[in-house]
Amino acid sequence: MFKHSLPKLALPLVLACGVALVAPAFAAPRVVKLKGTDNMQYDVKRIEAKAGEELEIQLTTVSSMSKAEMAHNFILLAKNAPVDAFVMEGAMARATDYVPAGKKSFILANTTLAGGGETVKVVFKAPTEPGEYTYICSFPGHYMAGMKGVLVVK
Numbered sequence: 001m002f003k004h005s006l007p008k009l010a011l012p013l014v015l016a017c018g019v020a021l022v023a024p025a026f027a028a029p030r031v032v033k034l035k036g037t038d039n040m041q042y043d044v045k046r047i048e049a050k051a052g053e054e055l056e057i058q059l060t061t062v063s064s065m066s067k068a069e070m071a072h073n074f075i076l077l078a079k080n081a082p083v084d085a086f087v088m089e090g091a092m093a094r095a096t097d098y099v100p101a102g103k104k105s106f107i108l109a110n111t112t113l114a115g116g117g118e119t120v121k122v123v124f125k126a127p128t129e130p131g132e133y134t135y136i137c138s139f140p141g142h143y144m145a146g147m148k149g150v151l152v153v154k
């Protein structure tokens, strides 16, 4: 919690290669619907987007278990994110819904947790730099079980 392993330069770098800030006022975000299931997978594992395109991710959890037992989120990470370390730290961060406070600067966009039957949303601009950006669920064990996907920016 109190450790900041990132150099102070990291945040400006992430911002610089991360999210575009300006979009035409008339453009509505493109909606992408994902489901998270009890076998700890997203039903959509690859999303393609144009550089800077505005997206709205809608994540629905399909489960009859309690939220404490089974919930999902969507966390889009910067290219340089240490994914394994992020996930391990996140799994212990129950108080912050498994979002690791010390590694927030690697997050480009994220939803809150969705329990069974709930839908959570986040609107964001795709990165302007083409490439592949990993998204993950940080609920304990889910990434290790394969709950991840890739945003491909063209």
Ligand SMILES: [Cu+2]
Pocket (backbone or CB within 6 Å): 036, 040, 071, 072, 073, 137, 138, 139, 142, 147
């Ligand atoms: Cu999950």
